[in-house]
Amino acid sequence: MVKEKDSVIKDHSGSRLLKDKIFLIGIIIFSVITISPILLIIGKLIVKGYRQISLDFLIETTPNTFEAMTSIANGERIPGGIANGITGTLLMVLLAAVIAIPIGLITGIYLYENQEKRLAGVIRNISDILQGVPSIVLGLIAYLWVVKHVTQGFSALAGSTALAIMMLPMIVRSTEETFKMIPNAIKEAALALGVPYYRVILQILIPTGFSGLLTGILLSISRVIGETAPLMLTALGSSVINWDVTKPTSSIPLLIWEFYNDPNMVDLIWSSSLLLMGIVLAFNLISKQIAARRR
Amino acid sequence: MLPEEDKNMNENILEIKDPVLTLEGLSVAYDTNVAVKNVSVGFKKNSVTAIMGPSGCGKSTLLRAINRMHELYENIETTGKIILNGQDIMDMSTIKVRRRMGMVFQRPNPFPTMSIYDNVIAGYKLNGIKLKKGQKDDIVERSLQDVTLWDEVKDSLFKKGTFLSGGQQQRLCIARALAFSPEIILLDEPTSALDPIATAKIEDLLVKLKESYTIILVTHNMAQAARISDYSLFMYLGELVEYDKTKKMFTNPKDIRTEEYLTGKFG
Ligand SMILES: Nc1ncnc2c1ncn2[C@@H]1O[C@H](COP(=O)(O)OP(=O)(O)OP(=O)(O)O)[C@@H](O)[C@H]1O
Numbered sequence: 219m220v221k222e223k224d225s226v227i228k229d230h231s232g233s234r235l236l237k238d239k240i241f242l243i244g245i246i247i248f249s250v251i252t253i254s255p256i257l258l259i260i261g262k263l264i265v266k267g268y269r270q271i272s273l274d275f276l277i278e279t280t281p282n283t284f285e286a287m288t289s290i291a292n293g294e295r296i297p298g299g300i301a302n303g304i305t306g307t308l309l310m311v312l313l314a315a316v317i318a319i320p321i322g323l324i325t326g327i328y329l330y331e332n333q334e335k336r337l338a339g340v341i342r343n344i345s346d347i348l349q350g351v352p353s354i355v356l357g358l359i360a361y362l363w364v365v366k367h368v369t370q371g372f373s374a375l376a377g378s379t380a381l382a383i384m385m386l387p388m389i390v391r392s393t394e395e396t397f398k399m400i401p402n403a404i405k406e407a408a409l410a411l412g413v414p415y416y417r418v419i420l421q422i423l424i425p426t427g428f429s430g431l432l433t434g435i436l437l438s439i440s441r442v443i444g445e446t447a448p449l450m451l452t453a454l455g456s457s458v459i460n461w462d463v464t465k466p467t468s469s470i471p472l473l474i475w476e477f478y479n480d481p482n483m484v485d486l487i488w489s490s491s492l493l494l495m496g497i498v499l500a501f502n503l504i505s506k507q508i509a510a511r512r513r
Numbered sequence: 514m515l516p517e518e519d520k521n522m523n524e525n526i527l528e529i530k531d532p533v534l535t536l537e538g539l540s541v542a543y544d545t546n547v548a549v550k551n552v553s554v555g556f557k558k559n560s561v562t563a564i565m566g567p568s569g570c571g572k573s574t575l576l577r578a579i580n581r582m583h584e585l586y587e588n589i590e591t592t593g594k595i596i597l598n599g600q601d602i603m604d605m606s607t608i609k610v611r612r613r614m615g616m617v618f619q620r621p622n623p624f625p626t627m628s629i630y631d632n633v634i635a636g637y638k639l640n641g642i643k644l645k646k647g648q649k650d651d652i653v654e655r656s657l658q659d660v661t662l663w664d665e666v667k668d669s670l671f672k673k674g675t676f677l678s679g680g681q682q683q684r685l686c687i688a689r690a691l692a693f694s695p696e697i698i699l700l701d702e703p704t705s706a707l708d709p710i711a712t713a714k715i716e717d718l719l720v721k722l723k724e725s726y727t728i729i730l731v732t733h734n735m736a737q738a739a740r741i742s743d744y745s746l747f748m749y750l751g752e753l754v755e756y757d758k759t760k761k762m763f764t765n766p767k768d769i770r771t772e773e774y775l776t777g778k779f780g
Pocket residue numbers: 543546548566567568569570571572573574575733
């Protein structure tokens with residue numbers, strides 16, 4: 219009797235093990251399928267782009283098409299770099315963050331504080347819709363508002379406006395979600411000490427949710443850093459380093475687009491894309507790291 | 514309500530001479546649900562008063578009304594008077610009310626971003642009250658001594674308060690309330706999330722603290738009320754049913770509902 223029972227159990231566990239194995243192999247195969255595109259892309263970028271990467275690439279401005287043509291004819295590295303794009307991206311993303319972070323935080327706090335209010339529902343819906351608006355349309359809007367009326371010409375400010383509008387919904391949502399996760403008990407502990415509400419927000423909610431807020435901000439930055447279309451309509455591009463927010467400005471993705479359109483510059487596409495990809499990946503990894511440490 | 518019933522109720526409610534805190538016809542409603550109904554009672558200085566009653570009878574609601582926590586929520590309406598040392602608390606600022614009546618919650622809730630040290634003086638820090646380093650050190654040491662936590666944490670004052678055990682966290686939260694030198698400490702089931710050893714420590718602490726403070730303690734635990742309270746208050750469905758010296762109430766309850774509760778017939 220006992221023996222029979224034993225064998226029954228064994229059989230059962232055997233088939234279970236086999237199922238586990240098949241399942242595991244399946245997981246591995248699908249994981250490889252999922253991550254292979256990104257590995258292939260990075261591999262391709264490194265193979266085609268590494269020749270152009272050097273210090274010059276980071277600190278020099280873009281060469282003109284004639285310089286590029288001559289060096290290609292001589293079989294040399296294309297001279298110059300993409301410093302005008304790097305500084306432009308830095309300028310416009312920073313400015314966009316400066317615009318979007320306060321507005322996003324305040325809106326997020328409002329939504330958190332007024333969960334049930336009708337206005338909060340409306341704002342939440344608008345924010346969701348905004349998230350789905352194609353970036354080129356936001357570029358057009360920034361063109362109409364800023365290029366035409368504020369800076370009277372293509373400008374970094376116009377580009378930043380478009381990027382800021384793109385960042386807003388993510389910051390609003392992440393702020394609201396982060397604050398919702400903070401236990402009510404922490405808030406009440408502060409209120410029971412007689413702390414006024416605005417101080418509770420500034421000194422309890424924001425520090426307690428800091429890593430959550432930071433994650434949302436970093437992810438929103440990494441989302442807009444590669445944006446090209448809205449910048450074409452607003453910042454236009456520039457072959458020199460520009461720090462004036464009212465002047466046309468370049469960016470890394472804008473340069474990639476320009477290189478694509480110039481047969482002599484095609485080699486610069488890969489190195490520029492490699493850099494852009496690296497920056498975006500870094501932002502993603504850092505924000506994931508912060509989010510993970512929170513738990 | 515029947516007038517006869519009213520009379521009975523009043524007979525079962527002890528009169529306190531020179532109460533430090535008095536509730537006069539206090540009612541609290543969540544929207545239309547009246548959770549505390551017309552409670553009038555005085556609290557004796559330097560004593561432990563236990564608030565007992567079955568779940569949902571309005572104990573927490575009553576306690577939170579005392580330091581005006583309900584004002585934070587739009588759907589809660591409080592009526593009646595609360596008199597602290599002869600002064601209506603509605604005539605004081607909320608910060609003053611809450612400084613004079615500290616609150617400790619059911620679950621320990623130290624501020625997660627702050628060190629043990631900062632948690633103790635959080636009341637000053639968060640209200641933007643500037644203190645000299647020496648004053649701060651004194652308050653931290655005195656408050657932690659008061660809750661018998663000093664020896665356990667004096668070498669790790671700058672570690673996060675959330676690293677402490679549940680019982681230590683709860684004592685830290687009591688220290689945070691004491692740091693403000695309140696007159697009254699309101700505690701809402703402060704030991705219900707703790708193990709028996711940590712619970713015993715807090716109970717000893719409360720008995721010690723009544724020498725300098727007046728303690729109002731919500732508890733589910735009848736044995737706890739019997740062990741440490743001087744006065745007991747029994748609530749049922751939002752009403753104050755009976756109020757007496759704890760010994761008297763436990764040996765000779767007047768109202769049938771109190772008796773049934775104390776003998777475990779419901780609750
Ligand atoms: N925030 C709230 N919103 C609406 N109703 C509430 C709220 N808090 C409590 N109530 C209601 O008020 C009544 C009293 O609740 P209260 O929390 O004061 O009871 P309690 O005696 O503390 O119970 P417990 O022993 O379970 O803690 C209950 O009917 C409850 O449903």
